[in-house]
Amino acid sequence: MRNLKRALSLLLSSAMVLGMLVMGSSAASYTDVTSTHNEEAIEVMKAVSVMVGDENGNFNPDKTVTRAEMAAIMANLLNLDYDYYTGAKTSFTDVPEWASKYVAACQANGIIAGYNSTTYGANDTVTAAQAGLMMMKALGYFQYQGDFEQDWQLATIKQASKINLYDGVNSNATDALTRNQVAQLALNTLEATMVDFTGELGTEVKLPDGTTIQMNYRSEYSNRAAKGGYDYTTTAGTDDNTLQLAEELYGNDLKKTATSDNFGRAADQWKYKTVTVGTYSDKADATYTSKVSRADLYNLVGKSVYDDLTKSQNPSTLTVTVDGKSIASPNVTDYIDKNNTASIGNPAATGNSSSVEVYIDNDTNDVDIVIVNTYLMKASDDYNSKNESVAANLVGTVGVSLKAGETPISSDDFAVKNVKEDDYLLVTLAGSTDSNKEIQSVEPATVITGTVNSYSVGNNVTIDGTKYEYSFSAPTDSGHDKNVSFEIGEQTTVIVDNNGYIMYVDEATVAANKYVYIAEIGSQGAFTSQDFVGDAYFMDGTHKTINLKNKFSDDSSVTKNTTGAWYAYTVNSSEVYTLTKLTAGAAENNTGSVTSTTAGTLVKNGNVTIGIDKGTGTAIKANNSTVFVVVDDDDNVAVYTGVSKVPTIKANTGKTVTANYVVSSNSAFAKYVFIDASDAKIDDATTTSSDFVYLLKYDSTNKDADKNDYYTYKAIVNGEEKTINLGENFSNSETCFTLYTDVKYDENGYVDSMNVVDSNDDYSQVTLSGGSSSGIGYEDGILTTWKDNFVVDQNCKIYLIAADSNVKVDAGKSYEVSANISANTLYTMLKGYKLTGNYFAQVNDDTNTLTTLYVYISATAAI
Template sequence: MRNLKKALSLVLASATLVGMVSVGASAADFTDKESITNAEAVEMVSTLGIINGLPDGSYGPDQLVDRASMAKMITLALNGGAEPVLGTKTTPTYSDIKGTWAETYIEYCSSMGIIAGDGQGRFNPTGNITGSQAAKMLLVALGYDSTVFGFTGADWEINTNREANDAGLYDGLEGLQASAPLSRDDAAQMIYNALNAYIMEKTPTKNSDGTTSYTYSLSKNTTLLSQKFGAKVFVGTFDGNANSLSLKDGYVQVTGKLTTETEGSNSASFPAEIAISNIGEEYKVIFKDGTGGVANQPDSKDTIYGVYKTDGVSVVNATPDQISTSYTTAGKIKVDGTTYSVIDATNDATTAVVRNFGAKEEIVVDADASESATSFKTYKAAFESLAGQNGNSVKFILNSDGKITKAYLTEYTLGTVTAKNSEKVTISGVGAIEIEDNDIYADIAKNDVVVVSKLYDGDNTQYVVTKAESVSGKVTGYTANNADTSSKVVLDGTTYEVYNKAAMPASVAGDTGTTKFGTSDINADYTLYLVNGFVAAAVKTSETASNYSLVVDKNDGSVDSTLSPLKVVVMAADGTKTTLTVSDKSPSKTIAEGDIVTWTGEASSAKVTVKAAYSDAKTSTVNFYNKTAKTLEGTVTAADCVLFAEVSDKGVDVTGSSYKAYNIRSLGDIKTNDVKYTAVTVDGKVVAAFIDLATEPSGATSSAVYGIVTANKGVVEIGDGEYYNQYSVWTGAESTVNILATGSNDTLSVGDLVKYNPTSDDTYSDNTVFTRNGAIGTKIYVKSYDESEQLLTYYTSVEKKDGAYVGSGDAVTKAVDDDVKIVYVNADGNKAGDEIGINAFDSINGYANAIIVTDTDGIVTTILVETSGECDIV
């Protein structure tokens, strides 16, 4: 059985993964690996046998290094990681090392001038070593002469740190305190740096007087790593693994060359583990040539000391919706708002886009090929062709010049598990696949909704199957892409984009799926199934009170008439009004204003079902609704029961009647005797009701928002032949309102401060629903705002004294609600304001700088703050 059980991420992410090694321990094996900062360095020095782990299986990165341990580390580094044959002196060099475990290592380093005592004949083997002391030892190990380079005397530390910085010993240790004790984590990094540093070469010169002098210079190609371990460093691009290329199981391929080479490139195949998500990135392979292999490149005959990702290649991870196709600058594309140059055209046919690691045909570019040829594209066109509204993963590779050179695309699809046994699982749109040979999550079961990615080609094809993310809630809005698809849906206030703006499946996990959202789905409960955040399937989970609407207006047309069709205006539970052209009605009786209905289909051709006819209305008792018992005329109400109400004294079926919708559980007791009402009861609970009231019921709360009209966008068509005047309004966020264009009461003015109750579709029958300017609240001159105490002090007028404005009369102080809404506006520029806080008015110009709105208890619930300082707020 092929071993294809490799974990793959659904999103291409840049993760540093360590390669397979053939000797020593691995940093990944240490029990405290998550605490290791310098993972690559620890990996290398432990692999080379220079630093061992602790007896309990940990590395102990925060433990301090003593002087004896450092002597051992350097001894091993200078002897290729092996324990050398060492001896001891009859009389030890230092008085405090006799019989200690590190005596031979200390003597070895002392004999080479790497270490020195304290000047009093002692070495202090158990004392902590500092960064500077360790650097001095490593520099001498690299061939630096202590006397020549000033590592002795009063300035030894200054000179040591200068040379250590130049040699790169402190690379990656920017926060190191050189005079402080050195940790095992930082010691590994310092030794790693020393291994990769060029050695100092000492060249003798015979003088004319017979003496010998020496010059010192850095080697151009010899490091401790190459000199003591026979190691070579191969750097190149990760091309793929055994699944994506024709390699042995457990092998990877990297194309590059030795760091000592300046030209040429070779593809090296060797045993290692690099996640396929790192494809296209640069890796450093440290190895020792073995017998029988290919010289100067890693292969199966070699000792692989380590495989590490470098920072030589940059990547940009994105989803297709972040790729702009409207950016027209030649040779450049825009990804997530950032512009990138693309590589210049080449005369040779070159792969620009690899799709699903070879599972799909690659996109090839060739400067000599016709751009009209189906198999060839320009680089820019190749990358832009990936754009789309979906959750696929795109990984762009950038070269050293910052130009995009290649892209790797991974595509995902949604499916339902239709069958499963111990060996196979069957997924809609995929078929039956072997569980053992594919990456499938545990406990997969029938009717699971899953995300599937098909990777690799031919015999190596592998499916990655994960359980789909789902979110549930109430649909409050949507955007139609065309007659058959949706582009966006709003669920509990969060907007989700529909995968590829395509029709969703009609069947999902045994349930009926919604292929496209329509007006009948507003306020319905849904479960959305997501692929990397994009909606790929939708299932309506319940028929709730939110599906009921109230007929608030109608014409005299008929269902069967082409010239004069029956049209009705219905109001949903959130107050949204929709004009329906009725293609079918049930029962066949006449639809009347005040009827509670449900409807299906499109607004232009809707089937309307009367659930409670106003002609059959009952008469209420004095205790119509009891808040404590949650009952309407003695019958318990559902938690989401909608109460429609006519709240003016005009009466039902009168032009200009004012209808509102409420969640009845949010209201207080409603006591009204001998008033007509209707109700819809499901499973013993009232789910929708309508009552003819003269005023708003007690406890009704406002959902009003406040803001400034920032732009007139002109006339737009919404729906079937309905024209609206469209405006932008800043309410703390950019909002859009559309007022039905009738020629009267249909306009707003840029700069108007407004208060209104939003509808889910942003459409309004006239401008009378917008309270404007001074009518929305009290214009004030702020004196002070104590945010901690939630107190606002202000004046309602000012007067000029001694050249400055001061408040007139006594200042007023009001409590501010904990959930106060604060909207910043620039009334001078008719735009959104800066969030400057609620500051005192400017006494130089004397402009009113805020409007406040209070509730019935006088508590401030909303504050509009003028931020320009150039005019009154209104």
């Protein structure tokens, strides 16, 4: 092999640039190279002028490599003096002119061979086995025919696998290799140890037919000793006294140093001469892009690693970094814990779109957890070609801030030349503290615009039939974050990340909570800027007193206990409301009222007329989009959407009832209606079921395609654990771990009303206070508590709802349900504890036996 340095012309033909050198800055500038490609190998190959991109700045990583191109790559890799072979002729007749000197150089140095003496197969794609053999010959292997035994391909793959030559190549022996794969194969070869033949050649024997065989040949190769003090790795203790191909070719010019990247990942930094090629992180043992539980990581690392991490003497090390910030002394069980479905971290550190990478050292059982979040920036101007940068800012509140000088974003660092004003950008950030983050990556965000079909506040929104969930790292920004309520059927625009999770709500037609009915406005004291308050009824059924902005002090008609009216509102961060009164004859929203006759019917379920028995005012029509806010004689507030849901409301004897409404100027139907029914009878049209509902936990707030609000709870319904939807008469704070009956459903299947069980249902409710006598006993069919001695029916249904860690198995769950257990099992699970919680017990009056029992345990203490 002639190890002669050569200078390559940058003026190559387009046919040659596929495997040769052209101008370019770095692999990071290749627009067609992504994180799915072998970036480290591609960049190192470019740095040492072995494989680079074309004249358009592309590397073409997915293009297959021909055998002619492979010869050019090998000539570049081994620094062969191929110019010496310019114009030389080979025995091959199928080699194009541009490739002849590379093929000739490789053939002369024993790197390649043809199919036969005249056919090289120049335009055939090179296979993994063929390319691997070329690389291994460069390392010193396969110098003699006897090395191949019976099958050259099998022998090549076998030996290459022993020295990890195909790591990261991901190919079968006969697969055509891409430029991406060849780059990785070439880097693996540079890092491989060279060898010399130390076997026995044996004796050549010529057979009668003229063929020659090698008798007593023994194939053996030994690592070549290091020379010249060369060591391409600079980490202490890595000098193995052997010679790697990188050291043979580049001496001390090419260096790899073990380090960590800005996110805290273990990494290698490559440097060629005085130029830093790049820093490349190790491959994670596992990567997650959604919520990761402690049980997930326990299952990943296994019991042995977990035991080493938690042992008292010389434990293994757990390190955790979040966006480059190291978490001080992380508690192992906050991240790795058997049967614990809680999110890793304390508080939770991951969710949708968080990238969680886990690295396990198989020698030490150390575990590194690296968490990388995606953040959102918005361009404040077009890309400035003069300054070669674009100005952009982080969107909303995200708990971190950028280091000074990180903006504007330079096109020298990131591909931002096509960014326009108001474009959204997805960025990753890293820094040792939350206040000094540096931008690590920039790419355009995806904008989704469409019609809202349904949504669940804080969880997801369905747009044009596709459900989008919110990102864990989405910013907090009132009116644009996960707490937005949408208007069903209207257009919205959301910004999503690469995993399809919502980062930001750009434009939303927000639901009707921007309107409020003020029953009364008055003063708490002297007329000062902080004195004015309103008795407010909101569209979600909330009733509260709100503080009003002092502009009302200029309007005496407002400050003197004004009677009810509809208002549009805004509210600031101090919870001070600015009201704009909606008036009759307004251009957008007219207001009006209608009062029933004495003892007359104001509205009737299923009837479109508001003011059926009209006394005074103007009757108006309603439809299934009309929102009714109704206050009963106990000051309970219910919200109904549509005439099919609103109950019949009829004034009491000697009384009238009034509806105050808002109607759009271009519509004949009321949008919002407020009815104070304290002097009226409310006749609910729903029917009562015989269901028993044991509420477990609030899950989400939702709006369906018909604009119906409902609240999803986890529950036990008639003994089955499932979810149940509570309608608009409920909220997200209903009393849980409680048993209800008299359940009424509306036509959508949502619960309209329900009552806590009582003695009329043969149920008793008992509190467990945690005292010394609050335990439980069981013997011979008798279940005892501090209050009751139950004879247990043989078909008794018993449910244990455990929220205490001494009873539940999964520490990550807020509760666990054990359904249809026996009284003896209940006793076994709870014995030895003083109990805090409650139970609901049903006793059959005829047999005086316990037939159903729900036991909730919130806390325990040893007796």
